[in-house]
Every structure is written in structure tokens, then in C-alpha cells.
Amino acid sequence: xxxxLLLEHIDVPGIETFEVYRQKGGYRSVEKxxxxxxxxxxxxxxxxxxxxxxxGAGFPTGMKWSFLAKPEGVPRYLLCNADESEPGTFKDRxxxxxxxxxxxxxxxxxxxxxxxxxxxxxxxxxxLFVLEILEKAIAEAxxxxxxxxxxxxxxxxxxxxxxxxxxxxICGEETALIESLEGKRGxxxxxxxxxxxxxxxxxxxxxxxxxxxxTVVPIINMGADEYVKxxxxxSRGTKLISACGNLERPGVxxxxxxxxxxxxxxxxxxxxxxxxxxxxxxxxxxxxSVPILPTHxxxxxxxxxxxxxxxxxxxxxxxxxxxxxxxxGFIAFDEDQCIVRNTWNFTRFYAHESxxxxxxxREGTAWMEKVLWRIENGEGTMEDIALLEDxxxxxxxxxxxxxxxxxxxxxASAIRHFREEFEWHIKHPQEAMSRNYGLLKGxxx
Amino acid sequence: MKVEIVNKERPVxxxxxxxxxxxxxxxxxxxxxxxxxxxxxxxVEEEAGGWLSPDTMDMVAEILNITAIEVYEVAxxxxxxxxxxxxxxxxxVCHTGPCMLVGxxxxxxxxxxxxxxxxxGTTSDGMFTLKTAECLGACGYGPMLQCGKFxxxxxxxxxxxxxxxxxxRDEVKIY
Ligand SMILES: Cc1cc2nc3c(=O)[nH]c(=O)nc-3n(C[C@H](O)[C@H](O)[C@H](O)COP(=O)(O)O)c2cc1C
Numbered sequence: 001x002x003x004x005l006l007l008e009h010i011d012v013p014g015i016e017t018f019e020v021y022r023q024k025g026g027y028r029s030v031e032k033x034x035x036x037x038x039x040x041x042x043x044x045x046x047x048x049x050x051x052x053x054x055x056g057a058g059f060p061t062g063m064k065w066s067f068l069a070k071p072e073g074v075p076r077y078l079l080c081n082a083d084e085s086e087p088g089t090f091k092d093r094x095x096x097x098x099x100x101x102x103x104x105x106x107x108x109x110x111x112x113x114x115x116x117x118x119x120x121x122x123x124x125x126x127x128l129f130v131l132e133i134l135e136k137a138i139a140e141a142x143x144x145x146x147x148x149x150x151x152x153x154x155x156x157x158x159x160x161x162x163x164x165x166x167x168x169x170i171c172g173e174e175t176a177l178i179e180s181l182e183g184k185r186g187x188x189x190x191x192x193x194x195x196x197x198x199x200x201x202x203x204x205x206x207x208x209x210x211x212x213x214x215t216v217v218p219i220i221n222m223g224a225d226e227y228v229k230x231x232x233x234x235s236r237g238t239k240l241i242s243a244c245g246n247l248e249r250p251g252v253x254x255x256x257x258x259x260x261x262x263x264x265x266x267x268x269x270x271x272x273x274x275x276x277x278x279x280x281x282x283x284x285x286x287x288x289s290v291p292i293l294p295t296h297x298x299x300x301x302x303x304x305x306x307x308x309x310x311x312x313x314x315x316x317x318x319x320x321x322x323x324x325x326x327x328x329g330f331i332a333f334d335e336d337q338c339i340v341r342n343t344w345n346f347t348r349f350y351a352h353e354s355x356x357x358x359x360x361x362r363e364g365t366a367w368m369e370k371v372l373w374r375i376e377n378g379e380g381t382m383e384d385i386a387l388l389e390d391x392x393x394x395x396x397x398x399x400x401x402x403x404x405x406x407x408x409x410x411x412a413s414a415i416r417h418f419r420e421e422f423e424w425h426i427k428h429p430q431e432a433m434s435r436n437y438g439l440l441k442g443x444x445x
Numbered sequence: 446m447k448v449e450i451v452n453k454e455r456p457v458x459x460x461x462x463x464x465x466x467x468x469x470x471x472x473x474x475x476x477x478x479x480x481x482x483x484x485x486x487x488x489v490e491e492e493a494g495g496w497l498s499p500d501t502m503d504m505v506a507e508i509l510n511i512t513a514i515e516v517y518e519v520a521x522x523x524x525x526x527x528x529x530x531x532x533x534x535x536x537x538v539c540h541t542g543p544c545m546l547v548g549x550x551x552x553x554x555x556x557x558x559x560x561x562x563x564x565x566g567t568t569s570d571g572m573f574t575l576k577t578a579e580c581l582g583a584c585g586y587g588p589m590l591q592c593g594k595f596x597x598x599x600x601x602x603x604x605x606x607x608x609x610x611x612x613x614r615d616e617v618k619i620y
Contacts, residue, residue, distance in 0.1 A: 075474075087541045087580040118474070125525045126581050128487065129594045161472040166483045166523025169579065183479035183515075185522040201477060242585060244543040250585035288542055288580075329584070331543050345542050349579050355522075 002269065003230065005218040005238050006211070007254045010098050016133065018140035021101040027146055029220040033109045034154045037220075042113035046216060048224035050236035055081055055172075055209030056287060056327040058311050061216075067196040068114055069204040076204040078116045079181065080107060080213055082123040082130075083165060083172035087288035087349060088329025091240035092210035094252040096123075096130050099214075100137035104160065106213040108146060109220055111158050114206055118159045121210075122177050125166040134162050169353035173401045174207040175199075176355065187357045188401035211240055231257035235310035239328055245284075246334035248272040261285070261307045261314075262299040265332065278334040282418075285314050286326020288346050289406035291413030292339070293323050319413065339421050340432075343414040344372035350407030361404040364395040368411055375422060378429025385415060385422055455504045456493035466508060478509050482519055485509065486526060491620055495535060496527035524578075532567040532574035534612045534619065537591045540577045543584035552588040553577065555602050559609065572612065593619025 004010075014020035021027075033042050047062025068076060080103065084092040096103055103121070111119045123131050138160055141147045149157045163181055165171045171180045175189035178200050199205020215237065219227050231237050235257035241264070244250045249272045255264060264270045265280065274280050283298045284290060301307050302321035307314065314325045333342065351365035368391050374380050388411055396408040415422060425432040458466075466485055473480040485505055486497065493501045502516040509516075520526045527535070536556060540549050553575075557563055560573050567574040583589045586598035595618060597608055611617045 084582050085580055088543050088584050090582045090584050090586075093582050124582070125483065125487065125523065126578075126591060129596075163472070163480065164483055164487060166486065166519070167525035167578075168523050180483070181480055182477075183482040183509075183511075183519065185518055201474075244584035244587070245546045252585070329543075331546070331584070333546065337546060342542055342545070345540075345545050349541050352524075352579055 002254060002256050002259070003238060004254050005222075005230075006095065006102065006214055006240065007099070007252075016098060016100055016137065018101060018137065018144055021099075022144075026101050027105055029217045030105055030108045030112075030146060031152065033112055033220055034152055034156055039113045039115055042109060042220065045224045046113070046219060049219045049227045050224075050231075050234075051212065051215055051219060051227075052235070052311060053209055054211035054215065054239065054328070056086065056289070058325065061208065061212050064196070064208070065110075065114060065206060067194070068206055069197045070115065071204070074203055075118065076114060076116050077200045077206070078107065078111045078114050078119040079174075079177065079200065079205060079207045080119070080121040080210055081172060081174065081177060081207050082121050082127070082210045083169075083177060084127075084210070085124055085169040085172050085353075086327045086329055087346065088244055088284060088331040089242055089287050089327040090244070091242040091252050091328055093127060093130055094242070095210055095214055095240065096127075097133055100134050101141070102214045102217060103134070103210055104137055104141050104147075106216045107160055108141075108151070108158060109216050110208070110213050111160075112156055113216075116206075117157050118161075120181060120200075121160070121162045122171070122181055123162055123164055124171070125164045128164060131162050131164055138162070168355075169349075170355045170401070170403060173403065176401065177207060178205065185355070187355050188403075190400055232308070232310050232312070234312045235325075239309070239325070241309065241328045241330050243271050243330045243332070245330075245332040246275045246278065246337065247332050248275050255309055257308075257310045258313075259309045260299070261309055264309055264330075265299075271332070274332065274334050276334075278336065280332060281335045281337060282333040282339060284323070284329070284331040284333075284410075285309075286324045287329035288331070288349065289409060290324040290326040291319055291322070291409050292417060293413075294417040297321050297417075319409070320416075323413075338376075339414055339418040340372065340376050340425050343411055344369065344376045346410045347372050347407065350403065354403060354407070358399040358404065360395045360398040361407065364391050364404070365407045367391050368407070372411075375425050376432075378425065378433045380422075380426045380429075382423070382426055384426070385419070389415060455500050456489065458489070458492055462488050462492050470509075479511050479515070482509060482511075482516065483523065486516075486520060490526060495531045495533070496529060530567075532572050534572060534592055534617065535574045535576060537576045537578040537581075539579070539581045539583065539587065539589055539591075541580040543580070544587035544589065547587045549588040552590075552600050552602075552605065555605055559605065573609070592617065595619070 009024045051061045052058040168186045170176045171186040176186035180186045195205040266273045283293045301316045311325045315322045347369045351369045354361045356362045392408045395404045469484045470478045470481045506513040506516045588600040589598040
């Protein structure tokens with residue numbers, strides 16, 4: 001097992017309670033930050049740590065924090081993005097369910113750094129059972145003087161609340177999240193203005209992923225100078241990876257960024273290879289939105305270099321031969337899986353989740369789903385592949401939020417790397433349907 | 446989105462629910478009680494037998510002091526809210542990629558055959574509704590379904606049988 005900065009105590013019985021969490025050294029970072037550091041020093045420390053947002057885009061957290069506008073007399077807000085709905089991603093739930101106090105601790109320190117007195121955890125509606133766990137932990141933190149008025153006698157006040165969604169992937173996009181938190185439909189806003197200037201209720205707002213905020217705890221505890229020794233130059237620290245698909249041992253793992261992809265897939269400490277002794281066919285390394293990689297580009301880059309689990313190595317080769325670390329939703333496909341069917345499945349997801357605001361996304365995702373379904377069912381034509389590429393180009397870059405791009409990339413990359421499989425489906429409709437890749441045809445559409 | 450027009454009496458909220466609604470409205474600043482809408486809809490839906498009728502939504506509008514259309518807008522946007530009556534136990538089987546890779550289609554088919562309903566349908570005794578859901582964030586533990594607030598993971602036909610039997614014996618927690 002690798003080093004654990006976030007998950008160190010996850011197996012300790014009772015770690016979800018304040019008492020045990022505190023015994024294990026919990027809330028030390030709050031004491032350190034509030035008693036011996038200024039808010040700006042905390043921001044500086046996070047900047048120095050090189051922490052990049054763990055929600056998918058990988059934007060430097062410290063830099064984002066320094067953009068927050070601070071007009072006199074206007075409240076500011078910190079929102080934790082716990083919407084976690086990117087297919088393949090289930091790390092934030094794991095962290096919140098088993099280590100609720102770690103997130104709360106990270107939010108107190110981060111709120112202090114940003115000067116917010118009211119912060120929210122926006123959690124997807126399907127996680128209502130996790131919301132209850134969080135609220136129980138928050139009540140304990142209030143009871144022990146870590147939330148509320150005059151925290152630890154330092155004069156700093158903070159209220160922390162949990163606010164649920166109602167089932168909508170789009171609400172993970174930060175401006176849709178803000179709309180949703182205002183009690184509206186989750187339609188993303190046009191930027192600028194950016195949330196850092198005009199966010200929740202028109203006030204300056206920072207939105208950060210669960211894991212990003214939790215990671216502030218070890219950064220403050222160990223200091224940025226120690227933290228930067230872990231990982232690679234462009235990918236500092238550890239990262240939670242949620243591994244799924246046809247792996248021998250799926251689950252949530254904390255890795256040092258820079259671990260080799262091969263070691264992560266096949267190593268005894270990690271996923272232990274592909275289930276049932278099968279071969280690895282493809283990999284989606286960072287959640288359904290990132291490009292799919294074919295067999296020969298998984299453990300090696302196009303140049304033949306070792307591929308590592310880091311922002312820079314996974315994206316090596318750009319979209320031609322690389323992918324992205326994204327949210328850390330690591331989906332492995334064995335040799336029996338059908339790329340056409342999976343591409344259709346992902347596209348159905350985006351068609352279902354498009355908020356409907358921008359026509360390229362609303363119409364484009366629905367059309368792509370239709371065309372892919374027809375190919376998957378042996379009714380496609382060769383022109384359909386070009387048609388998909390055409391629709392794809394018309395969505396990408398033409399929408400208010402990146403959901404359109406997120407829908408376009410999986411299709412573009414699947415065609416780029418698995419064109420033959422699409423063509424095979426079209427040329428051999430009967431076989432394509434009868435093979436069915438171990439799945440019952442038409443079980444649901 | 447089809448909204449069913451039925452004259453159904455508004456649910457009578459329990460004291461616990463009323464208190465909870467007051468508490469959660471207090472989580473937002475003065476004048477921002479609309480922000481509590483999703484939380485309130487979850488609470489009220491539970492009280493109203495698992496779905497939101499137009500009358501129920503009107504009630505929520507009054508509680509939050511907003512217009513009815515503001516509630517309809519929200520209730521029709523978010524997929525968790527049921528706008529039609531549902532069975533006592535609603536099985537929402539995740540059918541997105543990672544779950545499909547480990548056999549969710551087979552589980553859906555199995556439940557359809559076992560309960561003799563199609564996705565979207567409710568058994569004639571009003572006990573079970575079968576739905577599909579997009580990614581529920583349990584990708585490493587699939588196939589899986591959500592029933593009420595809780596997740597049932599690593600499903601097999603045998604586990605589905607057990608779950609259904611346990612529901613019939615009234616032993617499955619929903620809220
Ligand atoms: C369609 C869409 C869905 C998203 N879903 C999530 C999500 O579920 N969780 C998350 O943290 N970020 C999500 N993001 C990214 C957020 O917009 C935002 O970049 C992130 O919360 C910033 O936090 P970070 O900098 O700490 O990563 C999503 C973005 C898009 C475009």
C-alpha cells in the first residue's frame with residue numbers, strides 16, 4: 001500500500017465520530033491555521049503546495065482562491081462540490097461516508113483562508129444517506145467548538161451546512177451548482193462574471209471539490225514544503241482514484257501521483273489486474289468525459305515512454321494519443337466489452353443529463369445517441385460514422401458549459417481509436433447483434 | 446414533462462417533518478428560503494408516499510413563500526422526484542457504463558421478469574416500481590440499485606430475490 005495522507009485512518013473503528021477522529025489527531029490543522037497563521041498565509045501555503053483541483057479540471061486551488069474578490073461589507077461563500085456524478089467516480093462519497101470530519105476540517109481551514117462565515121456542502125440528492133452522516137458530524141463539530149461563533153476563542157465565526165441536489169449531473173458544473181443552491185433549475189450561467197466575482201446570491205464564491213478541500217488538511221499539517229516532495233513537478237501530492245469496470249479489485253485507492261499506470265492496474269497493492277484473467281482492451285482513466293485509450297496507449301505513451309498516473313502523463317499526446325486524469329474515475333474494459341455499446345451508453349448519459357439550455361448540446365447529444373443506437377443494433381451505415389464526427393464538431397466548443405465537450409470527447413476518441421469496431425458493427429449487423437458481448441440485447445433502452 | 450392533474454388532498458405533514466422544514470429553511474440567510482426547496486421537496490415527497498402531486502407542490506410553494514411555477518420548474522428538472530404515483534419500494538437500477546460493464550442490463554432484465562413489469566412500471570399490488578438511473582456513484586460495487594435512501598450493491602439474481610422477499614416481509618429500510 002502506498003502512503004496515505006487522506007485515508008490514513010479510514011479503517012479505525014469509530015473514525016466517523018468526533019471523539020475518535022480527534023484522538024487520531026483530527027482538527028490539528030484548524031488549531032494550527034486559526035491560532036498561528038493569517039488567512040493569507042493559509043492561501044500562500046496551499047499555493048505553494050501545488051494542489052490542483054480534484055474535481056476534474058485540475059485548476060490550481062491556491063490560485064483560484066487568490067482570485068476571490070473581497071469587496072467591503074459583502075459576504076463571500078465557499079461551496080464544496082459533492083455532486084459527484086461523473087460516471088466512474090465514487091471517491092468523494094467514500095471520503096464523506098467514512099471520514100466526514102476530514103471534509104469538515106478541510107472546510108473550516110479553507111473557509112478561514114477565504115474569509116467566509118457561511119459555507120455549504122452541496123451534495124447530490126442520491127447521497128441523502130451521506131448527508132445524514134455529514135450532518136451528524138457537523139453537529140459534533142459545533143458541540144466541540146470547531147464550528148459556530150468564536151471558534152477556539154480566535155474570534156472567527158463559521159456556519160457550515162449541507163444542501164442536497166435532486167438528481168442532475170449538470171449541477172456538478174460550478175455555476176449550475178450555484179443556481180441549484182439558489183433553489184432553481186441547474187442551468188449553467190454564462191461566464192464572465194466568474195463565481196469568484198459574482199457567485200451565490202450575487203456574492204464572490206469559491207467552488208471546490210470534496211477531495212481538494214480535504215487535502216488542505218494534510219497540506220497545513222505537514223507544510224507545503226513537505227507536501228511538494230510527493231508526486232511529480234506538475235502533479236503534487238496524493239490522489240484518490242476510484243477504480244471500476246472489469247478489474248480484479250475495484251475500489252477507492254489513494255496513490256502518490258506519478259505511480260505508473262501499469263503498476264496501478266496490475267500491482268498487488270492496487271487493482272490486481274483484469275478480472276477472470278482476461279486482457280485489458282481499453283481504459284477511461286478520468287471519468288466518462290475524458291478520451292478513451294486503446295490497449296497500446298494505456299501503459300505506454302505514443303512515444304513509448306511509461307505512462308504515469310499524473311495530470312501531465314495521462315494527457316501526454318493530447319487528444320490524439322492521450323487522455324486526462326480528470327476526476328480519477330478509472331474505468332477498465334476487458335477484451336469482451338463492446339466499445340460501440342459503451343459509447344452509446346455514455347452518450348445516452350449525456351443526452352439524459354443535458355440541461356437543455358444550448359441547442360448544440362440538447363439536440364446533438366440526442367442525435368448522437370440515436371445514431372449510436374442504430375449502429376449498435378446493426379442498422380448503421382458507413383455514413384453514420386462521418387455523421388457522428390460532424391455532430392461532434394458542432395457540439396464541441398459551442399455551448400455555455402463544458403458538458404457539451406464532455407459529451408463530444410468520448411465519442412470522438414472512441415471513433416479515433418476503435419473505428420474498425422464501428423465499421424465491423426456496420427458490416428456485420430447479424431454478428432454484432434448476436435455476439436452481444438455477454439449482455440442481453442434490448443433489456444432496456 | 447407530463448404533470449398529472451389529480452385532485453389529491455395535500456399530505457398532512459407530521460410534526461417531525463414540519464420541524465425539519467423549519468430547521469432547514471434556517472440553514473440559509475434571511476430572505477433566501479427558496480434555497481431550501483430541494484431539501485423540502487425531499488422531505489415532503491417522503492411524507493406524501495413517494496411522489497409529488499401538483500397539490501403537494503402548491504403546498505411547498507406556500508411553505509417557502511414562492512410561486513407554484515417556481516416549484517414545478519424545479520420538481521420537473523431534477524430526476525429524483527416522482528411526478529406520478531409509485532410503488533412502496535422503488536428500485537432504481539444504475540445502468541450507466543461502469544455498471545453496464547459488470548452486468549446491470551442482466552439485473553434489470555431479471556427484475557423485469559421476476560416482477561413481471563417493465564422499466565417504469567409498478568406491480569399491480571402497488572409494492573414495487575422499477576426504474577433505471579444514471580450513474581449513482583457506486584461504480585466499483587455494481588451492479589447496484591437504490592431503494593429509497595439506501596444503496597444495495599454487488600447485486601446478483603440471488604441477492605435480488607432476497608431483497609424482494611425482505612421487502613415483502615417489510616424488513617427493508619427505505620428512509
Ligand atoms: C458537466 C460538469 C459536471 C461536473 N461535475 C463535477 C462534480 O460532480 N464534482 C466536482 O467536484 N466537480 C465537477 N465539475 C467541475 C466543477 O465545475 C468545478 O470545476 C470543480 O468543482 C472545481 O473544484 P476543484 O477546483 O476543487 O476541482 C463538473 C464540471 C462539469 C462541466
